[in-house]
Amino acid sequence: MLDYILKRILQLIPALLLVSVASFSIIYFAPGDPAETLLTGPDGDVDPKSVEEFRTKMGLDKPLHIQYLIWLNNVLHGDLGYSYRTEKPVFDHIITSFGATFKLAVVSLVISLVISIPLGIISAIKHNSALDISCMVGASLGVSMPNFWLGLLLMLLFGIYLDWLPVAGYGTGGDIEHIILPALTLGTGSAAVTARLMRSSMLEVLGQDYIMTARTKGVSEWVVIGKHALKNALIPFVTMVGLNFGYLLNGSVVVETIFGWPGIGRLIVDSINMRDYMMVQGCMVFIVLLFVTVNLLVDISYRYLDPRIRYERA
Amino acid sequence: MSLLEIIDLKTHFPTPNGFVKAVDTIDLRIAKKETFGLIGETGCCKSVLGHSIIRLIQSDAVMKGKIIYKEKNLLEISEAEMRNIRGEEIAMILQNPTTSLNPVIKVGEQIAEAIRLHQHLNKKDAKQKAIEMLDAVRIPSPSQRSDEYPHEFSGGMKQRVMIAMGLACDPALVIADEPTKGLDVTIKIQIVELMKEITAQKAMLLITHDLGVAAEMCDRIALMYAGELVEYASVIEIFENPLHPYTRGFLDSLPGRGLVPIPGMSPSLIDYPDGCRFHHRCSHVMEICKHNHPGMTEMKDGHFVRCFHA
Amino acid sequence: MKEHNNKFMDIVRHLRESKSATLGAIVILLLCLIAVFAPQLSPNNPTMACLDDRLISPLTVPEYPLGTDHLGRCILSRLLYGARISLMVGIIVVGISAMIGITLGVISGYYGGVIDAVIMRFVDATLSFPSIFLAVTIAGLLGRGLPSVIIALIIVDWTAYARISRGSVLSLKEKEFVESARSLGASDCYIMTRHILPNIIGPVIVIGTLGMAYVILSAAALSFLGFGPQPPTPEWGAMLNAGRMYMRTEPYLTIIPGFAIMVMVLAFNLLGDGLRDILDPRKTVIE
Numbered sequence: 001m002l003d004y005i006l007k008r009i010l011q012l013i014p015a016l017l018l019v020s021v022a023s024f025s026i027i028y029f030a031p032g033d034p035a036e037t038l039l040t041g042p043d044g045d046v047d048p049k050s051v052e053e054f055r056t057k058m059g060l061d062k063p064l065h066i067q068y069l070i071w072l073n074n075v076l077h078g079d080l081g082y083s084y085r086t087e088k089p090v091f092d093h094i095i096t097s098f099g100a101t102f103k104l105a106v107v108s109l110v111i112s113l114v115i116s117i118p119l120g121i122i123s124a125i126k127h128n129s130a131l132d133i134s135c136m137v138g139a140s141l142g143v144s145m146p147n148f149w150l151g152l153l154l155m156l157l158f159g160i161y162l163d164w165l166p167v168a169g170y171g172t173g174g175d176i177e178h179i180i181l182p183a184l185t186l187g188t189g190s191a192a193v194t195a196r197l198m199r200s201s202m203l204e205v206l207g208q209d210y211i212m213t214a215r216t217k218g219v220s221e222w223v224v225i226g227k228h229a230l231k232n233a234l235i236p237f238v239t240m241v242g243l244n245f246g247y248l249l250n251g252s253v254v255v256e257t258i259f260g261w262p263g264i265g266r267l268i269v270d271s272i273n274m275r276d277y278m279m280v281q282g283c284m285v286f287i288v289l290l291f292v293t294v295n296l297l298v299d300i301s302y303r304y305l306d307p308r309i310r311y312e313r314a
Numbered sequence: 315m316s317l318l319e320i321i322d323l324k325t326h327f328p329t330p331n332g333f334v335k336a337v338d339t340i341d342l343r344i345a346k347k348e349t350f351g352l353i354g355e356t357g358c359c360k361s362v363l364g365h366s367i368i369r370l371i372q373s374d375a376v377m378k379g380k381i382i383y384k385e386k387n388l389l390e391i392s393e394a395e396m397r398n399i400r401g402e403e404i405a406m407i408l409q410n411p412t413t414s415l416n417p418v419i420k421v422g423e424q425i426a427e428a429i430r431l432h433q434h435l436n437k438k439d440a441k442q443k444a445i446e447m448l449d450a451v452r453i454p455s456p457s458q459r460s461d462e463y464p465h466e467f468s469g470g471m472k473q474r475v476m477i478a479m480g481l482a483c484d485p486a487l488v489i490a491d492e493p494t495k496g497l498d499v500t501i502k503i504q505i506v507e508l509m510k511e512i513t514a515q516k517a518m519l520l521i522t523h524d525l526g527v528a529a530e531m532c533d534r535i536a537l538m539y540a541g542e543l544v545e546y547a548s549v550i551e552i553f554e555n556p557l558h559p560y561t562r563g564f565l566d567s568l569p570g571r572g573l574v575p576i577p578g579m580s581p582s583l584i585d586y587p588d589g590c591r592f593h594h595r596c597s598h599v600m601e602i603c604k605h606n607h608p609g610m611t612e613m614k615d616g617h618f619v620r621c622f623h624a
Numbered sequence: 625m626k627e628h629n630n631k632f633m634d635i636v637r638h639l640r641e642s643k644s645a646t647l648g649a650i651v652i653l654l655l656c657l658i659a660v661f662a663p664q665l666s667p668n669n670p671t672m673a674c675l676d677d678r679l680i681s682p683l684t685v686p687e688y689p690l691g692t693d694h695l696g697r698c699i700l701s702r703l704l705y706g707a708r709i710s711l712m713v714g715i716i717v718v719g720i721s722a723m724i725g726i727t728l729g730v731i732s733g734y735y736g737g738v739i740d741a742v743i744m745r746f747v748d749a750t751l752s753f754p755s756i757f758l759a760v761t762i763a764g765l766l767g768r769g770l771p772s773v774i775i776a777l778i779i780v781d782w783t784a785y786a787r788i789s790r791g792s793v794l795s796l797k798e799k800e801f802v803e804s805a806r807s808l809g810a811s812d813c814y815i816m817t818r819h820i821l822p823n824i825i826g827p828v829i830v831i832g833t834l835g836m837a838y839v840i841l842s843a844a845a846l847s848f849l850g851f852g853p854q855p856p857t858p859e860w861g862a863m864l865n866a867g868r869m870y871m872r873t874e875p876y877l878t879i880i881p882g883f884a885i886m887v888m889v890l891a892f893n894l895l896g897d898g899l900r901d902i903l904d905p906r907k908t909v910i911e
Contacts, residue, residue: 015748146892149882209413218400250756272764
């Protein structure tokens with residue numbers, strides 16, 4: 001088990017190095033000179049002297065590979081630089097934004113799982129019934145529906161027509177009123193993905209011989225499903241959560257933008273639009289590390305949960 | 315008085331191409347403490363019969379006839395009543411222990427579950443009884459092994475666990491579906507010995523394609539072909555005086571007797587041939603066999619055969 | 625060649641058995657026809673602003689069946705031309721991703737060793753980014769417009785094809801017919817094209833179809849965020865974005881394009897799911 005973890009981490013390192021080079025070069029692929037862009041006044045004038053000062057201050061005058069190494073060193077010490085726009089540390093911005101995204105992600109995840117897991121299980125039990133088919137149709141729709149469209153529709157319905165909920169915003173630190181629409185948007189989208197997975201997992205389990213064995217013992221159907229089937233069908237649960245996480249993270253980019261939620265998704269979009277490439281770079285580094293770590297944890301716990309894999313067959 | 319009496323049983327499965335008539339008129343009786351062997355080529359018919367008795371057939375299947383157990387027709391009682399019978403009165407030991415054991419539940423618990431359900435023991439007592447069962451099937455260090463998972467057991471051990479699970483509640487009738495399939499010869503012998511000993515006081519329906527195992531364990535043997543029984547008699551009669559060409563062919567295909575295979579292929583279970591269902595493959599086929607379906611006739615005392623030639 | 629035709633007919637036959645897949649296929653066909661015949665089908669010019677006719681509601685005026693947007697442009701026409709853009713983006717992205725991905729995947733699997741390790745590290749690196757974040761950043765850096773979106777999505781999408789190709793190659797490499805082909809003097813390239821590629825086609829078609837759904841959705845999302853084609857180009861995602869300002873009073877500006885996106889994406893998803901059930905990798909190997 002431990003060697004598997006080590007092996008995976010070692011495998012990741014070259015990939016992460018590539019990622020770091022890619023992230024670092026964001027600044028260089030950006031159109032225009034960052035210093036000039038930021039310091040260009042409203043009338044389009046730029047003072048060459050202040051540009052020079054800025055470049056020195058930001059370390060933009062050194063050779064590329066040195067800049068990379070300096071940058072990498074900084075990153076490994078938690079220093080993600082300073083925002084071009086606000087001149088405050090990127091790291092602080094990211095932490096605050098991520099806090100908001102995290103709140104949203106948790107609520108969305110709960111909504112997603114509460115909907116998808118029971119629906120997936122029931123669909124599998126009542127295979128090919130009207131319920132099953134309508135759930136699968138719903139899931140297909142959910143997966144195909146653009147989340148920005150769904151968000152706007154929900155906003156239209158609950159925020160404008162019914163006027164039950166505020167249309168956008170963060171409220172006081174993300175209160176229920178403000179979190180519910182974006183969370184519903186994200187949650188139903190990822191529920192569509194999870195419901196299908198849960199259903200196929202359950203279907204596969206229900207077709208297994210050991211389910212028949214349980215029945216030969218005279219065990220009631222409830223116990224067959226609740227004990228014998230579910231224990232096996234939920235093994236991919238952690239994988240499902242991990243997949244949800246990816247979906248939620250990606251979805252946050254659009255959903256946070258629509259609902260004015262100050263999370264990391266919106267941060268990256270705004271930063272790109274405002275050419276704050278230092279921020280963009282910092283966000284990317286953070287997101288990648290987060291994403292990779294979560295995926296690794298999901299992979300490890302999946303192996304741990306399945307007793308067949310845990311005990312490394314001879 | 316027989317413990318189990320099957321009368322005119324039919325189990326048909328609807329498919330887009332027609333009904334699969336896996337069990338198509340079976341009559342048989344099993345007495346208390348009798349071991350009855352059901353032999354046939356590897357296919358689905360034999361197992362379906364086993365599943366039919368215990369009523370674990372897919373919900374859209376059609377079952378007709380009577381299965382009389384202790385004066386009740388099992389096909390007419392409610393599902394709840396049937397569940398009481400399963401495991402406690404009639405136990406089935408399924409094929410393929412590797413896939414028939416739940417991989418995420420400990421072995422001891424899988425046995426104890428049935429005990430708790432039917433014998434109403436509390437958790438601790440049931441667990442103890444489960445350990446005793448593991449001991450009875452000769453698994454070493456039973457209390458330790460009862461806390462292990464199925465994948466930690468070898469093939470032969472898993473088969474023993476299946477047997478323990480089936481016999482845990484002391485059923486009157488055991489249906490064993492291919493209990494020695496896929497096992498090494500030495501293990502096979504051990505399992506056969508174990509089963510003989512442990513089911514001595516019980517009735518057993520042994521479903522197998524292995525005539526050698528059947529010879530060891532059974533009192534009577536029936537041969538099943540194309541959804542029906544073609545011959546049944548005491549084990550000695552079957553081996554010394556086989557009457558049906560299929561039985562003879564089956565015996566001839568044994569390693570000890572020349573490994574001569576039966577020519578041709580098993581018929582489709584949807585469209586049975588006219589007349590005798592074996593006539594296409596029979597070396598003694600007569601005109602009458604092609605058009606008339608032979609009934610089961612008693613040739614000698616207790617020796618029945620379904621053949622015009624006998 | 626005749627053999628391939630029969631297999632194709634087999635697939636079509638199986639597809640017909642799945643109602644949802646058939647529906648998906650029909651809708652895609654319709655959308656393709658719409659895209660091709662957009663000029664003939666559109667009642668008006670999609671990009672011509674007509675400020676006198678701003679914000680007309682749908683189904684009120686025969687001249688503009690689906691109404692007009694905030695600049696007086698016919699929504700129906702924009703919808704029809706938008707189908708072209710979405711389909712085109714999908715085909716280009718999937719086509720190029722597949723080519724790059726398959727090439728790299730096959731090389732990686734076939735030659736193994738260092739080449740494999742290097743290519744796989746690039747795959748891992750790409751997959752370390754959540755896809756939209758990566759796409760948004762690339763599109764943002766490359767500047768607004770359709771080419772940026774296309775390039776960004778290619779970079780995100782190629783890995784799926786690389787992986788599946790590599791997997792196929794790895795399992796096929798050991799099979800005898802490759803050995804025998806090699807012993808007959810066939811070059812690597814020949815083996816790769818004649819023996820390995822036909823076996824990859826099945827999974828690639830499935831991934832490609834589902835990929836179309838994903839790409840169309842993502843492209844719309846990127847355009848919605850402002851990174852895609854600029855006005856007056858009638859891209860559906862961009863149309864949705866433009867309609868946001870008027871959501872209170874003219875909700876149809878956001879409802880209609882969103883619905884169109886959903887229909888197109890759903891069609892590809894349904895077809896892709898159906899194809900996946902048929903072209904399951906467990907099918908027989910083509911020798």
